[in-house]
Amino acid sequence: MASPVKVLDTFGSGFVHRALAALRLKGVPYELIQEDMSNKSELLLKHNPIHKKVPVLLHGDRAVCESLVIVEYIDEAFNGPPLLPADPYERAMARFWAQFIDQKFAGPFWMSFWSTDDESRQGIMMEAKQNLLLLEAQLQGKRFFGGDSIGLVDIAGSALAHWLGVFQEISGVALLTDDEYPVLCQWAKCYTDDETVKQCLPKRDELVAYFTANKERYKILANAMLQK
Amino acid sequence: MAGGNGELKLVGEWASPFVTRVKLLLHIKGLSYEYVEEDLRNKSELLLSSNPVHKSVPVLIHDGKPICESQIILQYIDEVYASTGPSLLPADPYERAVARFWTAYIDDKIATPWDRLFRAKTDEERAEAMKQLFTAVEALEGGFKESSKGKDFFGGDSVGYLDIIVGSLVSWVKATSVLAGAELINAAKMPLLAAWMERFCELDAAKAILQDVDALVEHGRMLMAKNAARASK
Numbered sequence: 001m002a003s004p005v006k007v008l009d010t011f012g013s014g015f016v017h018r019a020l021a022a023l024r025l026k027g028v029p030y031e032l033i034q035e036d037m038s039n040k041s042e043l044l045l046k047h048n049p050i051h052k053k054v055p056v057l058l059h060g061d062r063a064v065c066e067s068l069v070i071v072e073y074i075d076e077a078f079n080g081p082p083l084l085p086a087d088p089y090e091r092a093m094a095r096f097w098a099q100f101i102d103q104k105f106a107g108p109f110w111m112s113f114w115s116t117d118d119e120s121r122q123g124i125m126m127e128a129k130q131n132l133l134l135l136e137a138q139l140q141g142k143r144f145f146g147g148d149s150i151g152l153v154d155i156a157g158s159a160l161a162h163w164l165g166v167f168q169e170i171s172g173v174a175l176l177t178d179d180e181y182p183v184l185c186q187w188a189k190c191y192t193d194d195e196t197v198k199q200c201l202p203k204r205d206e207l208v209a210y211f212t213a214n215k216e217r218y219k220i221l222a223n224a225m226l227q228k
Numbered sequence: 229m230a231g232g233n234g235e236l237k238l239v240g241e242w243a244s245p246f247v248t249r250v251k252l253l254l255h256i257k258g259l260s261y262e263y264v265e266e267d268l269r270n271k272s273e274l275l276l277s278s279n280p281v282h283k284s285v286p287v288l289i290h291d292g293k294p295i296c297e298s299q300i301i302l303q304y305i306d307e308v309y310a311s312t313g314p315s316l317l318p319a320d321p322y323e324r325a326v327a328r329f330w331t332a333y334i335d336d337k338i339a340t341p342w343d344r345l346f347r348a349k350t351d352e353e354r355a356e357a358m359k360q361l362f363t364a365v366e367a368l369e370g371g372f373k374e375s376s377k378g379k380d381f382f383g384g385d386s387v388g389y390l391d392i393i394v395g396s397l398v399s400w401v402k403a404t405s406v407l408a409g410a411e412l413i414n415a416a417k418m419p420l421l422a423a424w425m426e427r428f429c430e431l432d433a434a435k436a437i438l439q440d441v442d443a444l445v446e447h448g449r450m451l452m453a454k455n456a457a458r459a460s461k
Binding site: 050059062064065066069070072073088089092095100134 | 281295303324333
């Protein structure tokens with residue numbers, strides 16, 4: 001009997017979604033354990049003592065942390081359609097763009113949406129837009145970054161597909177628009193419409209409500225990030 | 229451009245521990261390559277065209293195709309040259325995840341304060357960065373325990389992925405210890421890692437590739453002086 005798979009989760013997390021998308025694409029059943037991040041459980045602190053964050057994947061007695069590490073683990077530990085290409089050079093390219101998304105999009109996008117320092121924000125937004133252009137160029141007429149099916153880079157970029165629209169609506173800041181990024185916007189639609197992946201995407205209206213409620217806190221966080 | 233003949237070219241910079249990683253692996257695998265030393269203050273056409281996104285080293289160019297980012301390069305070499313020399317990443321997916329986890333930890337939680345240490349403009353900034361760096365490094369003792377499972381190396385009986393990742397930092401560890409006036413890998417607090425470091429330095433690859441510590445101390449002093457001077461202008 002295969003070991004059970006559990007994922008430590010918290011509502012609205014794009015990082016948790018990455019793990020769940022990978023599990024669903026591989027056809028691996030899992031159980032969600034909800035965490036209250038303002039009151040972290042013993043289980044979370046035991047299995048992710050270094051970062052104390054979600055997602056954590058529990059597979060039998062193994063604990064895997066860090067969303068992209070989890071996605072590669074899922075790809076390697078379970079059978080099912082591969083999330084990375086077979087060719088080593090193509091694999092290197094997939095890992096490169098997944099890492100690019102991780103490095104270039106989280107912080108700068110956060111600051112673009114929430115920071116109230118308009119001058120600094122302009123510079124950051126310009127950089128964010130340039131990076132979106134680089135990403136758009138990678139799609140090159142493909143349905144997904146992974147080709148015909150969803151792969152590592154699509155999963156890494158899932159927050160762009162689903163969460164970005166929510167942040168744009170709440171903050172009034174437009175980064176990813178149809179006019180400027182037609183290919184990326186089309187990709188976003190393909191990702192969020194995908195039968196497998198959409199089962200683990202949080203409902204859009206719930207995300208809007210959740211992030212709207214926490215808006216003031218994000219502004220403080222974003223301004224603090226700008227100071228660094 | 230000639231293709232398909234397996235030509236390897238590495239674009240690097242002598243002080244960079246990320247470049248050291250790739251050199252260590254190429255040495256262990258017994259692979260020959262052309263090395264191009266970059267002046268990062270005056271980046272070459274080769275570097276800018278082969279790494280337009282980050283414009284950084286290392287870049288491995290294999291049959292004219294560039295691969296960037298040290299961890300990605302290591303995995304690429306390990307996969308393409310799987311039948312040449314020892315394998316770097318373990319076969320087991322969980323052990324691979326452990327290796328990748330600690331690599332991400334090092335490249336984020338350790339590299340960030342380390343970088344800040346040399347870019348610090350004031351004594352206070354430097355002291356704070358030093359404190360964060362020392363704290364972040366201490367967690368590696370646990371990483372070694374988890375990965376080595378009581379054996380000599382992160383990779384177990386023989387050198388593996390994390391040995392290269394951490395090993396590439398050894399000359400910088402020693403140089404930073406000189407500059408800080410305190411051992412970054414303190415044998416009392418981190419006995420396993422301290423013992424591992426001695427063992428690592430005995431390896432042929434380490435002797436051939438690791439930078440001269442005095443040269444790095446000199447380099448570190450220069451970086452610190454440059455950034456402090458900028459602040460007082």
